Amino acid sequence: MHMSPFHRYLLPLALALAAAAARADEPVTTIVNSARIIDGTGHPALENATLTLRGDRIVSVAASGSAQPPAPAGSRVIDAHGMTIIPGLISAHSHLGLVKGSATPSVENYTRENVATQLARYEGDGVLAVMSLGVNQDVLYQWREEQRAGKLPGADIFTADRGLGVGGGVPPFPVPSGQVYRPGNAEEARAAVRETAARHPDLVKLWLDDMFGTLPKMSPEVSAAAIDEAHRQGLRVAAHLFYLADAKALVAAGVDVVAHSIRDKPVDDELISLMKQRRVAYIPTLALDESQFVYAEHPAWMSEPMFRASVDPALLANWLSSQYREKINGEMSTARNRQAFAMAMRNVKTLHDAGIPTAMGTDSGALPTRVAGFSEHRELQLLVQAGLSPADALVCATSRSAEVIGQAADRGTLEAGKRADFLVLEGNPLDDIRQTMRLGAIWHGGAPVIPLAKRPLPTAAP
Ligand SMILES: [Zn+2]
Numbered sequence: 001m002h003m004s005p006f007h008r009y010l011l012p013l014a015l016a017l018a019a020a021a022a023r024a025d026e027p028v029t030t031i032v033n034s035a036r037i038i039d040g041t042g043h044p045a046l047e048n049a050t051l052t053l054r055g056d057r058i059v060s061v062a063a064s065g066s067a068q069p070p071a072p073a074g075s076r077v078i079d080a081h082g083m084t085i086i087p088g089l090i091s092a093h094s095h096l097g098l099v100k101g102s103a104t105p106s107v108e109n110y111t112r113e114n115v116a117t118q119l120a121r122y123e124g125d126g127v128l129a130v131m132s133l134g135v136n137q138d139v140l141y142q143w144r145e146e147q148r149a150g151k152l153p154g155a156d157i158f159t160a161d162r163g164l165g166v167g168g169g170v171p172p173f174p175v176p177s178g179q180v181y182r183p184g185n186a187e188e189a190r191a192a193v194r195e196t197a198a199r200h201p202d203l204v205k206l207w208l209d210d211m212f213g214t215l216p217k218m219s220p221e222v223s224a225a226a227i228d229e230a231h232r233q234g235l236r237v238a239a240h241l242f243y244l245a246d247a248k249a250l251v252a253a254g255v256d257v258v259a260h261s262i263r264d265k266p267v268d269d270e271l272i273s274l275m276k277q278r279r280v281a282y283i284p285t286l287a288l289d290e291s292q293f294v295y296a297e298h299p300a301w302m303s304e305p306m307f308r309a310s311v312d313p314a315l316l317a318n319w320l321s322s323q324y325r326e327k328i329n330g331e332m333s334t335a336r337n338r339q340a341f342a343m344a345m346r347n348v349k350t351l352h353d354a355g356i357p358t359a360m361g362t363d364s365g366a367l368p369t370r371v372a373g374f375s376e377h378r379e380l381q382l383l384v385q386a387g388l389s390p391a392d393a394l395v396c397a398t399s400r401s402a403e404v405i406g407q408a409a410d411r412g413t414l415e416a417g418k419r420a421d422f423l424v425l426e427g428n429p430l431d432d433i434r435q436t437m438r439l440g441a442i443w444h445g446g447a448p449v450i451p452l453a454k455r456p457l458p459t460a461a462p
Contacts, residue, residue, distance in 0.1 A: 026074075027054050027055030027056075027446070028054070028055075028074060028075070028076060029052060029053070029054045029059065029071060029072050029074070029075040029076070030052070030053050030054075030075065030076045030077075030078065030446075031050060031051075031052050031071055031075055031076070031077045031078070032050065032051045032052075032053075032078045032080050032085065032424070033050050033077060033078065033079055033080060033081075034048055034050075034079055034080055034081040035048075035049060035050075035051065035080035035081075035083050035084065035085045035424070036048075036049070036083070036084040036085070036428060037049040037051060037061055037084075037085045037414060038084060038085070038086045038087075038391070038394055038429070038430070039061060039087070039413055039414040039415065040086065040087040040394065040395060040398035040399045040412055040413040040414060041395070041399060041413050041415070042391065042392070042395045042399075045084075045391075045430060046061070046063045046064070047063075047064065048064035049061065049062060049063050049064055050062045050064075050068065051085055051414065051422070052068075052071075053420040053443070053446055054446075055420075055446050056419060056420055056445040056446035056447075057417060057418070057419065057420055057446065058414060058415065058416055058417065058418050058419070058420050059416060060416050061414050061415060061416070080424055080440075082426075083424050083425060083426060083440055084424075084425045084427065084428050084429060084430075084435070085414065085422050085423065085424055085425070086394055086398065086414075086422065086423050086425060086429065086436070087398040087399070087411070087412055087413055087414050087421060087422055087423075088126060088127070088128030088129065088398075088411070088421035088422055088423060088442070088443075088444065089126050089127045089128065089360065089376050089377075089380075089397045089398065089401075089423070089436075090127070090128065090129040090130075090131075090359075090360065090397065090398060090401035090402055090405065090408070090411065090412060091122070091127055091129070091130045091131060091360060091361050091362060091364065091376050091401065092131050092133075092257075092283050092359040092360060092361040092401040092404045092405050093131060093133045093238075093259050093260075093283045093285055093359075093361025093362065093363055094122075094130045094131060094132060094133065094361065094362060094363065094364045094365045094366075094372065095132055095133065095134070095135060095363070095364070095365035095366045096115050096118055096119070096130065096132040096136065096140065096157070096365060097109055097110035097111070097114060097115045097118070097132075097136065097137065097140070097365075098110070098135060098173070098365055098366060099365055099366070099367060099368045100114050101312050101314065101315075101368070102312045102314040102315040102318070102368050103368065104367070104368070105173045105174075105175070105366070105367065106174070107174070107175055107176055107179065110136075110137045110139070110179070112139075112143060112152075115140070115143060116152060116153075116154060118154075118365060118372055119152070119153070119154025119155045119157070120153060120154040120155075121154075121310060121372050121373045121452065122154065122155035122372055122373050122376075123153070123154045123155045123442070123444055123449055124309075124373065124442070124449065124450070124451055124452030124455070125306060125309075125310055125372075125373030125374060125376065125377065125439070125451070125452055125453075126373075126376075126377075126423045126436070126439050126442055126451070127155055127372075127373055127376045128155055128156060128411075128421045128442075128444050129155055129156040129158060129401075129402075129405070129408065129411060129421075130155045130156070130157065130158065131158040131159070131160065131202065131203070131361070131401075131404075131405040132157065132158065132159050132160065132365075133160045133163070133203070133205050133238060133259060133361070133363075134160045134161070134162065134163030134171070134180065134205035134207075134240075135162065135163060135171055135173060135175055135179055135180050135366075136159055136160070136161055136162060136163075136179065137162075137178060137179050138161075138162075138178070138199060140157065140159050141159070141199055141200070143157060144157045144159065156411075158202045158203075158405045158406075158407070158408065159201050159202055159203075160201055160202065160203040160204060160205040160238060161196045161199060161201035161204065161205070162178070162179055162180045162181055162192075162196065162205075163180055163181065163204070163205030163206065163207065164180075164181045164182075164183055164189060164192055164193070164204070164205065164206050164207070164218075164222075164226050165180050165181065165182050165206075165207040165218070166182055166207065166215070166216055166217065166218045167182040167184060167216070168215065168216055169182075169207075169209075169210070169211075169215040169216040169217065169218070170207040170208075170209045170210075170211065170215060170217075170218075170240065171207055171240075172211065172215065181196075183222055183226070184222075185221070185222065186221045186222055186224075186225035187225075188222075189222045189223075189225040189226040189229065190225050190226070190228075190229040192226070193226050193229040193230050193233060193235075194229065194233065196235075197230070197233035197234075197235055201235065202405055202406045202407050202408075203235065203236055203237070203238050203256075203257070203405065203406060204226070204230040204235050204236070204237045204238070205237075205238050205239075205240070205259070206218065206223055206226055206227070206237060206238070206239045206240065206250075206255070207239070207240040208223055208239055208240065208241045208246050208250060209240055209241060209242050209243075209246075212336070217246075220249060220253070223239075223249075223250060223253060223255075224253045224254075227250075227253050227254045227255055228253075228254070231254060236256035236257065236406060237254070237255050237256050237257070238255070238256065238257035238258075238259040238283075238404075239255045239257070239258060239259055240259050240260055241258065241259075241260060241262070242260065242262070242263050242264060242340075243262070243263075243264045243265075244262050244264055244265040244266075244267065244268070244271065247262050247267075247271055248270065248271050248274065251271065251274045251275055251278060251280050252274060254278070255280065256278075256280060256281065257280065257281045257282075257283065257359075257404055258275075258280060258281070258282045258283065259283050259285070259361065260283065260284070260285045260288070260363070261284045261285060261286065261289065261340075261343070261344030261347055261348060262343070262344075262347050263289065263340035263341075263343045263344050263347075264340075264343065265343070266343070266346060266347065266350070267347045267350050267351055272350075272351065272354045272356065275351070275356050276354070276355065276356065279357065280356070280357075281356070281357040281358070281359055281400070281403070281404045282348070282351050282352075282356050282357065282358050282359070283358075283359045283360070283361035283404065284344055284347070284348040284358065284361075284379075284383075284386075285344075285361050285362055285363045285379075286341070286344055286345060286348065286379055286382040286383065286386065287362040287363075287364070287370065287375040287376075287378045287379045287382060288362060288363040288366075288370055288375075289337065289340050289341035289344050290341055290378070290382065291367075291369045291370050291371075291375070292333070292334070292337035292341070292369075293328050293334050293337050293338060293341075295319035295324070295328075295369070296319070296324055296325040296327075296328035296329065298319075298320065301378065301381075301434075302316075302319070302320075304374075304437055305437075305453040306373075306374055306377065306437045306439070306451075306452065306453045307371070307374050308453075309452040309453040309455070310371050310372065310373045310374040310452060311371050311374065312368060315368055315369070345382070345385065345386040346386075348383065348386050348388075349386045349387040349388070352388055352392065352396075357400055357403065357404065358383075358388075358396045358400060359396055359397075359400045359401040359403070359404040359405075360376065360379050360380065360383070360393075360396045360397035360400070360401050361379070361401070362375040362376055362378075362379050363375075364376065373452065376397065377434075377436050377437050379397070380393045380394070380396075380397055380429075380433050380436055381433050381434060383396060383397075383433075384433045390429050390430050390431075390432075390433045391430055393433060394429065394436075398412045398413065399412040399413045400412075419445055419446075420443055420445060420446040421443065421444055421445065422442075422443050423436070423439055423441075423442055423443075424439070424440045424441040424442070424443075425438055425439065425440060426438040426439075426440045437453075439451035439453065439454070
């Protein structure tokens, strides 16, 4: 869509003025007119509709022509003609503080400064809440408190604490015991979950994987004990897994969230009926599987302004090199990764069609190749490529993600009383899901944020 000068240049200015006004003691009412509104519930889009917010909350979402109370004196009015409003995106599976730039994960990266940079990047790409699904240091709770007190900007933090892995196994990062538990038996697993529960996480995380038979896998006794103890503590459990057989065993043992795609075999009726009975949710993390090989193909989206604004420049230079292409094409694992990705694409369609609650997550931040902020938009595109409608993909990335991460009932949809977390898109994502990358404006907790791709480029070093 061709943008008018108003939308391209004056809209951010109008938003900045609204923000300045919002600093006054009384929360200002802002009325965004004439937009298409997709509210995240799965209801049809409203055309030419009006969204009203006051302070950090939505006051109303009204269809065109519906009666509305008169605007309070001092209200700001913004014309969003031709634009589409969607709820802020929510990643139900990402990681904070593991990576920095192009370097591999390291304990040194878990700093306030690095996490603040990552949160700002997610927010600047329209991802307004992030579940850091394991491998966290306990200091994350302190940063979560700072954020709730308004002292740490960026995407809102949700956490699955350290998580429970396996000694000598997954997660295969060189992280110390203060960042992941590796219980050797059921009693140690229960003790780890009790210690975790005392810190009040949003979820508990388990890893159940042998990395293609190369690493030891968590035993059924340990995973069952962890799940049982979490439920006793009033917590839900999300599991990293790969294989269909492990998914069945974990769902039977009571796991609440399958946190990656099942990638070895097509899902079957047995798994589907087990998941439906227990309303187990699914986070396919398709962008993760694609990231293992796709950069060597130089897809067109690598030229997108949002991608360029989000990716580390050294990584990008490497991916664009012929050496990288030769390396990926020459690796034994590439064919296997492509098969896993194809199976993941097939299984998400089957599970979503069967009515399994499907959330959006990417594993962004676990490795530098999973580009925080951009990956979430790529995941939407992959959900559509897998056969979901754009409207359904948007539900996954908003209300369904809010449900899955827990403690997030105040977000994920655009309804009266919910947080004023929304994105103003320059095009219609129902026509083309790639339009979510065309961020005209971002509102987070009622405050406007300039999209990353619209900020001035840093000046080159002399
Ligand atoms: Zn992960």
